[in-house]
Amino acid sequence: MEYSPWLAYEDVPEPVIERPTDVIVRIAGAGVCGTDLQLIKGFWRDHLHIELPLILGHENAGWVEEIGSAVESVNIGDPVIIHPMRSEDPSCGPGFRSRAAERGFYPGFNRPGGFAEYMLTEERRLVRLPAHFSPMDAAPLADAGxxxxxxxxxxxxxxxxxxxxxxxxxxxxxxxxxxxxxxxxxxxxxxxxxxxxxxxxxxxxxxxxxxxxxxxxxxxxxxxxxxxxxxxxxxxxxxxxxxxxxxxxxxxxxxxxxxxxxxxxxxxxxxxxxxxxxxxxILGGTFPELNELITMVDRGLVALTITE
Missing domain, CATH: 3.40.50.720 (NAD(P)-binding Rossmann-like Domain)
Structure with missing residues (x-):
């Protein structure tokens, strides 16, 4: 498959739990980021190891649908937002996203993203949303915000x-x-x-x-x-x-x-x-910063203007 300005709408297999710390999220909303448009055009082909076809979408929020055997911080049904690029790479600093995305697990970049009904992710990427938050409205906070x-x-x-x-x-x-x-x-x-x-x-x-x-x-x-x-x-x-x-x-x-x-x-x-x-x-933000941003939104200090 080649890079092009077009997307295809297709049926794909639903994701399954692969590791004890995996989580499947039922997607409520996925933001369309400028980076998605650049990915479609092939702008990042020399910077990331992308295998086509790819399900895009790295600004994602929804509800926990299924959890692995070792997951402790979230439960089925919890509303969550997903940090797009949290890394375990020690060279990236505490809680930071990877500066070498090809080495990690990055939905929407080198793994299937959130432009789908369900998405496989990891427990360490999830931030629980306050109960009164709409996951659909919160999704753009994951990267744009x-x-x-x-x-x-x-x-x-x-x-x-x-x-x-x-x-x-x-x-x-x-x-x-x-x-x-x-x-x-x-x-x-x-x-x-x-x-x-x-x-x-x-x-x-x-x-x-x-x-x-x-x-x-x-x-x-x-x-x-x-x-x-x-x-x-x-x-x-x-x-x-x-x-x-x-x-x-x-x-x-x-x-x-x-x-x-x-x-x-x-x-x-x-x-x-x-x-x-x-x-x-500036590229993205840290996992602690995503928690801070959610707190600011919850306190009314930041409000998103969203176009669907």
């Missing part, structure tokens, strides 16, 4: 009252990132997007300033910050233009968090030395 949380949480560590944080892109990830920044920091939050509707949503969830992504937005932000620039940028777009423009308004010694990956990062070594900026790549 988690990635945004991971980026915003890291950025918030460098933000103090009176600082400015810039969010590029207020879509599925961006609107979560805005809420996390608002909850974890006292920074002034600036949001840039091409869509008026996205900027309306950004203001609704906590942005202090919004700008349409036109040719003047960088100058407007520099004027707002007194020519200094922003302390932290979270780039959920990752195109050539956003990287260039975002870095240009990151203050000296500031932080640039790159989440989107649809372009090239080009910067001179002299500029890096002169500016002492820090550029950080």
């Amino acid at each position: 988690l990635t945004a949380y991971h980026a915003a949480r890291r950025a918030s560590m460098h933000l103090t009252p009176g600082n400015y944080a810039l969010v590029l892109g207020a879509g599925g990830l961006g609107h979560v990132g805005i809420q996390v920044l608002r909850a974890l920091s006292a920074a002034e939050i600036i949001v840039v997007d091409m869509s008026v509707a996205a900027l309306d949503l950004a203001r609704m969830v906590g942005a202090h300033y919004t700008f349409i992504a036109d040719e003047q937005y960088t100058q407007k932000i520099l004027a707002l910050t007194g020519g200094r620039g922003v302390e932290a940028v979270i780039d959920f777009v990752g195109k050539d233009c956003t990287v260039k423009e975002g870095l240009s308004i990151t203050r000296k010694g500031g932080y640039y968090y790159l989440v989107g990956y649809d372009g090239q990062l080009t910067i001179s070594t002299l500029e890096m030395i002169r500016s002492e900026k820090t550029i950080v790549g």
